Amino acid sequence: MWRYLDSIEPCFVAQAGVQWLGLGSLQPPLPEFKRYTVVKGIISPVGDAYKKKGLIPAYHRVIMAELATKNSKWVEVDTWESLQKEWKETLKVLRYLWCNQLCQRYRGRKIVPQSSVLFFPAVPKVKLLCGADLLESFAVPNLWKSEDITQIVANYGLICVTRAGNDAQKFIYESDVLWKHRSNIHVVNEWITNDISSTKIRRALRRGQSIRYLVPDLVQEYIEKHNLYSSESEDRNAGVILAPLQRNTAEAKT
Template sequence: MQKLFTPKRVTYSATAAAAAVATIASLWEYTGTVSADGAAEPLATKAAENMVTLTKPPRGEVPLPTDKLSCKMRASAPRNAVVLVCCGSFNPPTVMHMRMVDLAGDELMRRGYDVWGAYLSPVADAYGKPGLAPAADRVAMCRLAADDESARRSFGCSLVEEQLVHVSHTLTNPALDMTMVYEWEARQPGYTRTLTVLRRVESELKNWWSDGTRNSGAELTPAGCFPSNIDQDQAGTLAHPLMPQSKPEPPLVRAMLLCGGDVLESMAIPGVWRDPDVILREHGVVCIAREGTNLEQLINCPGSILYDFRDRIIIVYDKVGNSISSSKVRQELATGRPVRYLVPRMVLSYIYQKGLYGTSRNERI
């Protein structure tokens, strides 16, 4: 069961996202400093009370975010635990990326899956795509999109409505808040295969669970997630320092690939993916497709890799017919056209603050 989200006041402004420049502090080295309002200044003008120095941590230290992980205690047996992993450029992240997470999470939970959370994994600079913004900026924008998701959730449901959602066996939370950003792939010096990312997420989850249960009982496990033979009311005793503790076995949490229809179609083309069969067999795919496409025909065609693993593919059709894409957003930005309802608000503010995608040539929308 997810934690109740306590509504709190959130203020948005054109410069609110400027603080996200400091997000890069955890990713890449910066030669100057960042002031409280996000403006870069030379080191010589640094005011200690207003400035933070950006440093670059060792490459290997890229922790997997766990702050939004949660278990659904009423997930149907055998409680297939999954996290969604969406790999891509996110150049920039759009509202469609966030909607993909919503649609996939909703569909999986309706099918009885125990969806712990979702991760956006931006590609590294070495991907070499023309017009690709720096990885540090794309990671920062993805984080802002995830923060915007949390803020919207606080406004989207009243506390009473959320309580009704959580105690009901049938209702689905209308404002899921489970998107996190895993920057490990973005930090790599070369191109990283999707399979490698999926396996790393699973490994990190297993290590996190083991470390948490070893160090502090059940405190670091996902909200509401305890061994099935322990009543939730008694679960708090697991973390009591004077109680004898038995380390729960780490659950099998599958990292499931979240993608669009074009990505799934490319898996059926020989030579495009190195090991699509391994991804499908070990992880599975949930695909968000536009209504009107016929992916069922593709996966039910004998002789295709998708046919061989059709039971590992879940297709979710977006009945709204949304055609928003990062490339279209970049085109609109470059020509000075408004994109206010195509990307999360704080992401748009960040884009203008940094002058990305040709916005330095245009006035703020």
């Protein structure tokens, strides 16, 4: 239901197994991951410096994410990335959430006995939650640094939710890096088809059509109150090179 939020980074936190941070839509815990106990989900809206076409100001996206998760007991919004003046790579966001959010919370915990054996409270892990489109974007020249891809899949891991028409397993097979770390990439097939997308919702808003039931009521009210998605907002950053492409292309030339 949160696909209308452009450029958000959800993070799932799972105890005694995994913490999940992902790009794109946020899905609830799935039965495929029975060996994990999900304890938290974190949404991290990207900063304005990302320069994506049609990207509205970060403070609006943060508020919408907070409204969408207002009644959730396990999903929260982290504002660090959205407040940065420069665009931050996904790997740096993962590191931040791991070091600043999780390690600090678990640092200094005492060892307690459990069943006559010393029990070390498990520090949750972080995994990047994404769609197959993000997985396939790894192959776009200069969109990602190859070393970042390696560290993300090797040190954190991916939860990839795939739809009909996407062959995530084939893409993993054709990538040497992804294939090497395939045990750290979990592919989830979305059998219940959901064709809602942020693009379609923004288009409906531009045309004055109703988006009721497509987004939470509080979010719909906020969008309408501030007239967030219009023809003018859709042209924002038009002609501007996406931040990662601009940075990585420049670094490749040096």
